[in-house]
Amino acid sequence: MSSRDLILGRVRAALRDAPVVPEAPRDYRPAGTNRVDLEMLVDRLVDYKAEVYRVTSAEVAATVSGLVGAGGAVLVPPGLPEEWRPEGAFADENLPPDRIAAADAVLTAAAVAVAETGTIVLDASPDQGRRIITLLPDVHVIVLRPAQVVASVPDAIARLDPTRPLTWISGPSATSDIELNRVEGVHGPRHLHVLLLTD
């Protein structure tokens, strides 16, 4: 007998009482209930030590250059809009990890942002790139369009495609393992900048 059959047999035997369970109640606020509050998103992002800038699309490149400093190496996913790319940006064309880690910053778009929790979700679309590129550089800059912001977690779940690899980001990397003191930056990017577009 395979372990698969053994386990399924055990589980069926365990449920010999044939419990009849009513459908789970879902009386909580579902997707579509709440108004999107951009101020709340900014408040929650800042509370989690992300830095937020409100800029127009035309100002993205200059803002990123300002953040990284002159001559800083900015990595971008291959599908990032040209107009956002700062001067000297280089695109990820299946770069090896050490090249990615050597970038001063990575600049991406996003899929969805949740105002209530201050969360930004990446889904590996061409303007966000492979998961690895937003993991190794120490600075991650995300460009967010207001239309991508939703109110709550149910709204985000409703919008996302589960078959894509998803990375949910709420503030930069943090730990509370030493006497519960929050320390920003252990293994992931230690700085998160969000450029919220105003146009």
Add this chain to the structure above:
Amino acid sequence: MTTFLGMPATAPRGVGHLRGDQTFPRAARDALQNSQLRRNLRHATTTIRGKSGRVIAELPDWQLLRDAGSGIKTDVMSRLPELLEQLEERVVAVGGVVHWAADANEANTIVTELVKATGSDRVIKVKSMATQEIGLNEALEAAGITPVETDLAELIVQLGDDKPSHILVPAIHRNRSEIREIFLRAMPGVDPALTDDPPVLAAAARRYLRETFLSTRVAVSGANFAIAETGTLGVVESEGNGRMCLTLPDTLITVMGIEKVLPSWRDLEVFLQLLPRASTGERMNPYTTMWTGVTPGDGPQNFHLVLLDNGRSAVLADTVGRSALHCIRCSACLNVCPVYERTGGHSYGSVYPGPIGAVLSPQLTGVADNASLPFASSLCGACFDACPVKIDIPSLLVHLRNQVPHAAVEKAAMAAAARIMDSPRWYASAQRAAKMARIAGRRGRGLPPPLSGWTAGRDLPEFPKQTFRDWWAQRTDAPAATRASGSSGGPSGSSGGAAAASGGPSAGSGDRSEAPDGTRSEREDGR
């Protein structure tokens, strides 16, 4: 004894970390004497409680989310076979390989063989309760494979040759100076000028692990959930070490308890609201990674999912106890528990400490193997209130207490007590014997064996100088009073009783029993 195939089975002995070396009361006694540990725990639990309370208060529908979470989990347990089959089918369809492990031994063998097949002699690990439960690190080491824990707290525990003491923050029993000493002693290449400033310590861990992340080809993780409908798995974390392990290697091996499956993608809208707020007191944890099988060109190209039973089917077989499987490992019950706050996680002997551990561990191992844990609680109910999926832990504790096999000596003592109390003459003799015992033994020493177990955790009250029976017998008008109280009722009888109760202890002045008893007699005097 023969068991028919498919009979639910408990977790095997001799492997993994579900059984302690000693009983809870014995282990707790040592922990209670460690004032550093108690300080650290008190600070930690108080801090998390406060943070969690604040962010939960932000949600107007918290109780409705709890109802949904509880309802979804109850549904999952009732149709576990079909959901597991659906999950397997989906994971295979999206490029994963599914393995079934009946117990810890089989899971360890499966993972060890998978790692060996890659040719790697090192794996990076995301913090995972399931792999701790089965003792995977020990099994890998025995096979010549080095497991590297990459969560900061797990790293502190691993380098300190220690055991985790909390589900969420495993090194919570250590303070910064202890962590500094562990790093200086055990972290290769550490800066000798290391200070105990938390950012400095975190940076040291970052430097130490960076190269390991980039050069290790195999990772082992647990899973916070798996969606049967889509085959999606998810890991919730803070530091980014999880993302490193789930993204950088070629091969990812995920070990998951069978109870972690959720029916639909939409169910995540409930659990991603419940888990972070109940667990770390955050609106959302810094990082969550979700993957559905293998994505060409992005992340691990080989994905193995190990579905672990290891006693879960035995828990499921108990129609009351099965709700312990609803646990989402948030650790909220630990942080509100007065017993956990004082004894710490090590006292529970299992990787699952605190209130949920006190109900989950004995069920996974069979109650006889963890018989002291259902009693490691004051039944105050705070854990039930705190649980985001509404597991009625106090009721489960009482349910399990009824299953604990009683020691022969305890059974004999209870039988003897029953016989003595059944006979007025024997009862009177026993009271006289108790008086003799008071003369024979000094107060405060407790009772002699085999009754010493009772007084080990309790103060033995002093026997009154005079029993009620003696007092009654000495009353000159006793026979008349008996008749009087029988007809004219309570007042004389009850005032006489009060006099006897207050009279006894006040005579025994000069010891610590005076205070509570004195209070009592004052109250009665004032009535």
